[in-house]
Amino acid sequence: MGVGDLQTFLESPSLEGGAVSVDLLKIARNVTQRQQPHNTNRKIRPIGNKLKLIIDAENCLDRLYGGYFSDWACGGQWNRMVQFLSLLTRAIERGNIELAVVFNGTIEQCRMNEWVAEQANIRQRVGMVLKHINTKATPPPKIWWAPPTCLRSALRMALRHLGVTVMCTMDDHHQEVIAYCREYGFHGLLADDAEYAAFDPPRYFSAENLKLTYKGSVETKEYMISELTKTLKVTQEQVCIMAALLGNFLLPESDLQDLYKKLGLTKGENSAESNIKKLAEYVGTLPSPSNMDALVVAVFGIPEDKRASKFRQSVQYYLNGTASGFLKYCTPPTKSKKDKNKAQPQAPVSNEKDAANNVNVKTDDHDLDTSGFASETTEQEQETLQNYKQATAHSVVTSFDGLDVNLLKNINSDDSPLSSDSSRFNGISNGSVGSVKSIPGSSGQRVNLLVGNSSSNTSENSKNSPNSGSGSQKAQKQSVSNNAVTPSVSPDVLRTASLRHQKGLMAPTILHVLSTQEVRLPCLMEDEGNREFPPIHDIYGPLRKRVYAVLFNLHHLRYVHAKKKESGELPENVPQPDILVKEWIYSRSNPYQYAEEVKAEPLPWAVPTLQRLWFGPSVDDKRRRMRALLSCLNSDTPLILNTAYVPQHMLIMACVLRYIMSQDRPIMRRHELDAFLCHAFNPNLMNPQYLQELTLNVVTSRGVQLAALFMEGVEMALLANDACGAPLPWLMCCPWLYFDGKLFHYTLTRSAHAKNILEVCENYIERVVKVERMRKAILEGLDVKFAKVPLPPFAGEKSRESFKFN
Incomplete structure (x- = not known):
């Protein structure tokens, strides 16, 4: 059911x-x-x-x-x-x-x-x-x-x-x-x-x-x-009633078992057809949803049934999505600009003390242009587009699986609307500009919907999950910090985050953290029972904590706190404030039963406020944005930004590999690091036809998990880049510029048996030089510890490690 x-x-x-x-x-x-007749209402x-x-x-x-x-x-x-x-x-x-x-x-x-x-x-x-x-x-x-x-x-x-x-x-x-x-x-x-x-x-x-x-x-x-x-001989309104009675997120099946038994509905793979027909016959005898009280009585017998409110809400939810429901409940005409300015998104503040601690004292922050990220200037975008074209200059575009090659004509022509510079950057078609509308959600609150360039508000989501676990578990998690504060978020920041989120220009996690202090971490391609390295989400835990600190201005909060101590406004024994974020993360001890509360960790230098990172236009702001990103990824070193060592379109890759190599516990083997680098410099990386015809003789579980580890690192690097104001242009972050799972696996197999790195690079010495340079930048200043290669199954067989080339 x-x-x-x-x-x-x-x-x-x-x-x-x-x-x-x-x-x-x-x-x-x-x-x-034909066009629809205009109706102002x-x-x-x-x-x-x-x-x-x-x-x-x-x-x-x-x-x-x-x-x-x-x-x-x-x-x-x-x-x-x-x-x-x-x-x-x-x-x-x-x-x-x-x-x-x-x-x-x-x-x-x-x-x-x-x-x-x-x-x-x-x-x-x-x-x-x-x-x-x-x-x-x-x-x-x-x-x-x-x-x-x-x-x-x-x-x-x-x-x-x-x-x-x-x-x-x-x-x-x-x-x-x-x-x-x-x-x-x-x-x-x-x-x-x-x-x-x-x-x-x-x-x-x-x-x-x-x-x-x-x-x-x-x-x-x-x-x-x-x-x-x-x-089924039902109306569309009755289909909405059927959807509600079948069981959903508002009214679960478990609450309707008595009704199913009464109607003879059964549970099974092949029972859907008979269940739908029986339910349709029953719904056909019920009153219309326009008379909700009579409908509730007809279904549950009494209007005071504890399921009545959920049922009403569920039916109304589906009615609101129909054509008549949308027209009935859509928002009234757009407010004037004056009214809009009054309706700015307000950030939650726990109390007056927290508000005082969280206010941004830098008055010049309020004079910044908050219409978009300061890093996204027209000049920067044009320069990035040129860099992207250079990085993909050797890419091969061919027909796909026998598709008619005529479809590819003018795919990169200057007059093509799909490949114009502006459309490739904005990702928004000409007809998409409009205004913000909202529709009624299941809770009766209005749901924000972007249909253009106007700013919009975010409704505050509930922070209490239905799966929050037992009371003792909650108490245990809430005791992580006794001096946690509820951070306030600048309306300008929240407005920009909302707009970028709705346009798909930002990692959704950013808005989740800013508005609810909660994130959900999905299951990944990893073996939970036989790990050769820690759980992937655990590896990137410190990175996420730094991102939380950037988003909530933790350094600034603690700076203000220290100043107040010095001035005597606060007692000396008051601990410095902490920011807690709830992470839904799977483990055997906690299979998504309750959220883990983690403390944000500030960067090791005086990082500016989020407003300054996002909207600051100066050269120093630009430099600090990049430094914040590199600090989150353990990559604030001189060579990492030297394009002679790390090409700009491979910076994300270099930072992720360096972050993995900087872990206390060795994770990656020497030949595995080389495999990542060698495959990234392989000219066939951007040749889909070659990759389609490439055959993998063997696929290894470790290789699969290494790829998942790396791509989750890319996901986290994109999150950090957005949190720091996008110091690295988005076109330089695209994974197809530096990674392909099939080619990586092929290169990994070759590197495990090759005599030296020149053989892995197919005897192209110029490719070896690029690999060596990038590896040097990645490992700069690290006390490098590679994971050990397991011994071969036979005692007389040479270890793979003997074939590795430093």
């Missing part, structure tokens, strides 16, 4: 005409030129002559990645992903289709159970993948596909680079997606989620079945909601 049964029934063969194969390019050709924009589609990226991560590339477990084939997206966006652009891709950027507390269940599913697949690799030494079957680490960030950057509108939701993912669809008159939604079926979008296409064919068509399936309601 569950609301998912509605989607299962919609896709089932028993519902004749429920899912129909379609070609989106043909549909686009048939789009009429309804605020719905005209459709125009393009087929406008919105994609819920969470339902098709594998499709956007390009399919089940054989190496997805090896860390990700990022250049093949970019090539596929280039071809897809080119076909869509030529087909007169406009896309908007939406990622889930929320931290919905009410859906915590769903997130935990999803992580359990991923953990199970990861276990099967690693077991398969350990026994077979071959890539795993696609049925166990799990998103490669850093996939969402890579997709956001790739789509932004290709000029596709990218967005992240903030408070309620499903409601914001359907609201954007209706607000801007989109023709359809691509997703595979029963909640969208209950919302009845204008047209509902399958994201899971989206594919770019050999002949250049863009095919998928269209779900016919009209066939669903016709077959």
Whole structure:
């Protein structure tokens, strides 16, 4: 049981005409030129002559990645992903289709159970993948596909680079997606989620079945909601009641067992069809949702039933997503600029004492331009674009899996709207500028939704999770620090973070930390039972603590605290303030039962306030931004910024490898570090055709986990870069510039048996020089300790270590 049964029934063969194969390019050709009549009260924009589609990226991560590339477990084939997206966006652009891709950027507390269940599913697949690799030494079957680490960030950057509108939701993912669809008159939604079926979008296409064919068509399936309601003999309002009674995040199945027993609903893989039909017959006898009191009595017998409020909320949630519900509950006309200025986001402050401790005393910070990051000037962007073109000058663009090469014509031409400099930087199409709207969420509060360039507020999420564990566990975690303060966040910072978050220009974790002091860390591709190094999230724990300190101005808080002690405003025995952040992190002792509270750790120098880091325009501000980023990654050394040693587009890679090498416990072996560097300088790194034809003779579990360790480091480096005001331009952070999982695994196997590094570099001495220089920069000033290579299985066999070249 569950609301998912509605989607299962919609896709089932028993519902004749429920899912129909379609070609989106043909549909686009048939789009009429008519525009919707203007209605000042309804605020719905005209459709125009393009087929406008919105994609819920969470339902098709594998499709956007390009399919089940054989190496997805090896860390990700990022250049093949970019090539596929280039071809897809080119076909869509030529087909007169406009896309908007939406990622889930929320931290919905009410859906915590769903997130935990999803992580359990991923953990199970990861276990099967690693077991398969350990026994077979071959890539795993696609049925166990799990998103490669850093996939969402890579997709956001790739789509932004290709000029596709990218967005992240903030408070309620499903409601914001359907609201954007209706607000801007989109023709359809691509997703595979029963909640969208209950919302009845204008047209509902399958994201899971989206594919770019050999002949250049863009095919998928269209779900016919009209066939669903016709077959079940229910109205769309009654579908909303069915969705509520099937069980969901607001009203779980466990609360409805007596009703299921009464209706004869059973639990099982093949019971969805019969359950939906029985429930539809029952719902057909119920009163309309317009008479909610009568509906509650008809379902539960008495209006005072303890489940009544959840049921009301659940039904209303789905009604709000329908066309009539959206028009009824959409926001009133836009306020004047004067009113907008009054509605600035206010940061939470625990009490007057905390407010005094947290205020930014530097008055010049209030005179800064807060319209965007100071690091993102036009000159900087143009320079970065030139650097990106130089870094990718030797990339090879070819047809994809037999796709018609005509699709690639003008893919890099100057007059192409997809490849123009501005679109590749902004990632926002010309038609996406509008204003901020909001829609009612399940809690009755308004849900923020970006549909343009205006600033917006963030609603404060609840900090108490339904999975917060027992009271003793809470008390234990809250005793981490007795002098923790609730930090205040500048309205300018919160406004900028909100805007960048919604446009997909920033790691979602930034806004989560600033608004809720809470983060969720997903399960990764690692063996929990037989680790040769610590858990990956534990390795990057110190990095995250430094990022928290930067975001909450911990150095400044402690500076003000020390000054007050000196002046006598505070007693000498008052400890310095701490900042606590809750991390949902999996372990055997705590399988997402409660959040771990961690203390932010300040950087070892006087880091400026966040306002200064983000908005400071001076040369010194620029230098401090970069120093803050390098300090978070244990990489504040002279050679790391010397482009003769570390090319700018490989700075993220160098910093991540240096961070790993700086750990107290040896993690990486000598030949593994060389493998990372050698593969990054391999000219075939940006040749998708070569990588497609490359064959891996053996896949190792350690190699898979090393790739996951590195890509999680990239994810954390992107987080630190955003937190420090983006000192490194985003185009220089893209993972396809320095990593490919398949090529890394191939190089790792070669390096484990090669006599020296020259052999690993295929006897190209100039490549060896680059590797040696970058390794020198990475290891500068470190007391290097490499992990030991295990002894060979036979005593007479030489150890691999004897083949390593210093």
